[in-house]
Amino acid sequence: QVQLVESGGGVVQPGTSLRLSCAVSGFTFSDYAMHWVRQAPGTGLEWVTMISYDGTSTYYTDSVKGRFTISRDNSKNSLYLHMNSLRPEDTAVYYCARDGNYDFDYWGQGTLVTVSS
Amino acid sequence: QSALTQPASVSGSPGQSITISCTGTSSDVGTYNYVSWYQQHPGKAPKLMIYDVTNRPSGVSNRFSGSKSGNTASLTISGLQAQDEAIFYCSSYASSGTRVFGGGTKLTVL
Numbered sequence: 001q002v003q004l005v006e007s008g009g010g011v012v013q014p015g016t017s018l019r020l021s022c023a024v025s026g027f028t029f030s031d032y033a034m035h036w037v038r039q040a041p042g043t044g045l046e047w048v049t050m051i052s053y054d055g056t057s058t059y060y061t062d063s064v065k066g067r068f069t070i071s072r073d074n075s076k077n078s079l080y081l082h083m084n085s086l087r088p089e090d091t092a093v094y095y096c097a098r099d100g101n102y103d104f105d106y107w108g109q110g111t112l113v114t115v116s117s
Numbered sequence: 118q119s120a121l122t123q124p125a126s127v128s129g130s131p132g133q134s135i136t137i138s139c140t141g142t143s144s145d146v147g148t149y150n151y152v153s154w155y156q157q158h159p160g161k162a163p164k165l166m167i168y169d170v171t172n173r174p175s176g177v178s179n180r181f182s183g184s185k186s187g188n189t190a191s192l193t194i195s196g197l198q199a200q201d202e203a204i205f206y207c208s209s210y211a212s213s214g215t216r217v218f219g220g221g222t223k224l225t226v227l
Contacts, residue, residue, distance in 0.1 A: 050215075059213060102210045
């Protein structure tokens with residue numbers, strides 16, 4: 001069955017960096033675009049970034065452009081989110097999600113990132 | 118990249134039908150037939166309920182249906198059941214590879 005498992009979350013200070021990972025199984029990873037979606041505590045979902053199936057195209061929401069980088073290693077069935085210059089407003093549960101053709105058809109369980117001094 | 122507009126809450130009694138609206142613009146909902154809906158129970162990951170405006174993934178009850186008119190998409194749930202109580206989010210493709218979500222609607226089954 002399709003599985004997505006995020007890791008790498010934690011408590012970090014403002015201005016620092018963190019890398020999230022998403023290990024996938026149960027499908028041919030290299031056939032699918034992938035997304036990161038976040039959810040700040042008690043709020044709604046926010047799309048963050050997407051990477052194409054082969055990693056050649058990436059897209060970002062305005063608030064993370066220049067600070068976050070999405071990447072993937074198809075040989076390791078893994079998706080990554082490199083987050084730099086973290087701000088308190090980046091505090092959220094970060095979900096990786098598979099692109100099912102303009103929708104998010106499978107989601108991981110999420111990993112919590114807390115940015116606080 | 119403005120969020121889509123959803124009502125904060127809706128409610129209904131078991132067996133009734135409810136509809137949740139999702140209003141966007143001509144840059145997203147109005148142009149693309151790529152509206153999807155997600156159900157999220159507390160502490161859980163979202164679950165895809167409707168894709169491409171009207172389609173249900175395998176395993177999703179036919180009590181859930183979607184539609185669109187102009188810049189507004191809608192999710193209708195018929196025959197409300199207690200387990201339907203959750204927060205529902207809409208999402209749309211918004212050009213140049215980007216996506217946008219609605220603010221979420223809390224469904225209460227009375």
